[in-house]
Amino acid sequence: MGWWGKTWRRTGAPVVSWALPPRCPACGVVVEADHRLCTACWSGLRFLGAPACAGCDRPFSHDRGAGARCASCIARPPRLAGVRAVVAYGPVSRMLPVKLKHGGRIGLAETMARLMVARMPAGAEVLVPVPLHRWRLWSRGFNQAALLGQALSRSTGVAHEPGALVRWRRTPLLRGLGGKARARVTRGAFRVVERAAVAGRRVVLVDDVYTTGATADACARALLAAGAASVTLLCWARVLAEDD
8 A cells, every 4th residue: 555655646646636626616716726715716705703793703893892792692692602604605605515515515515614623612522513304314415514513523623423413303494484484493303312422511513504593593402401511603604684
């Protein structure tokens, strides 16, 4: 294997790189390395971070001071300890989860996870992906959230528990539903089947896109009921109110 590996690196790999060069995961133009976006697509991303709400991490237009919360969090404190998203959902950022979920481009999970690492909550103890119902998993062949969790675990060393939380009740597609309708159909749809994996631990719930928060809230409800110390969502993109 040593001889074969050296031979491949010297002769085979350059040929493959020439024939199949790395391409931008969003638009497909040739780029210098795998998992990198082209300059145009990178410029089209809106990265999220401070200043933001201390409760839900919704971005503020200006710094409101330490501990400031948005009106929604003041009126109804969220179950989640925060929503750590890399970018705002938009024309470029949506392409990666769409190609991952509906195009079967599972390598994009690594691309997204590499940028999600920087948003990993401090003190994270276990990664739990938002689960798919078994019939959805069977039809798609994979759970994109679990692929993200696996890639994040490899990069950070944080434990990954893809079987701790299950979607025991099948729910309809949430696309096109408003926040209240989503909350209604996801309520009670999730159960923790491995309590020891989450009890007393700071859980990071992993997903690709955060829309209205109904699914994440239902997952957090189940995890907290099972004894999780806290639940923070980590995702690739977040739909902001003005874009919803």
